[in-house]
C-alpha cells in the first residue's frame with residue numbers, strides 16, 4: 001500500500017424489467033470477475049432461490065423506514081410497491097477500496113446517485129423494441145399476464161427517461177450488447 005487514497009469507479013445500470021439486465025450482468029461477471037455488485041436492501045419478499053445477503057438483504061418496512069430517518073441509504077425508492085435502497089456506507093467503503101462497483105437500481109434511484117456522485121457512470125439498457133420486451137417478459141415465464149402488462153406500463157415511462165443516462169445500450173443481439181457494456185466499463189475504470 002502506498003498510503004495514497006484510491007478511488008473506485010461507480011457504475012449504475014437501469015433497465016425496464018425483462019430488457020435483459022440479469023443476463024447481461026451474468027456475462028459481465030465472467031468478463032470482469034472482480035467487479036463488485038452492490039447488494040440492495042428491500043422489503044419485497046424473497047423469490048424462490050433468492051439468498052439473504054447475496055441477492056438482497058430482506059428487511060421489514062419498519063427497519064427500512066428507520067434507515068430512511070437515519071440517513072442510511074445513499075438512495076432509496078418504492079418500486080412496484082416495495083422499498084429498495086442502497087447502503088451509503090457500502091458505497092463509501094467499496095469506493096475507498098478502489099474497485100469497480102456496480103449498482104442495479106431503478107430510474108428514481110439513479111437520479112439520486114447522479115446527484116450525490118456526479119462522476120457515476122450511468123447506463124440504461126434498452127430493449128430493441130416494445131414488442132420484443134413483451135415477448136421476453138412473457139417468454140421468461142416467471143410473471144402472470146397481469147404482471148407482464150403492469151411491467152409493460154412501467155417500461156414505457158422508464159424508457160422515456162433513458163436520455164438522463166450517460167450511455168444507452170440496446171440489448172438486441174446479446175453478444176454485441178455485452179461488448180458495448182464491456183467497452184464502457186473499460187473506458188471508465
Ligand code: ADP
Nearest residue numbers: 017018019020021022023136140171172173174
Ligand atoms: P431482466 O433482468 O432485465 O428483468 P432477464 O435477464 O431476466 O431480464 O431477461 C428476460 C428474458 O429475456 C430472459 O428469458 C432472457 O433469457 C431473455 N434475454 C435476455 N437478453 C436477451 C437477448 N439479447 N436476446 C434475446 N433474449 C434475451
Ligand code: 5GP
Nearest residue numbers: 040041076077079084085086104105106109
Ligand atoms: P426486483 O424486485 O425484480 O429484483 O427489482 C425490481 C426493480 O428494483 C429493478 O428495476 C431493480 O433495478 C430495482 N432495484 C433493485 N435494488 C434497488 C435499490 O437498491 N434501489 C433502487 N432505487 N432500485 C432498486
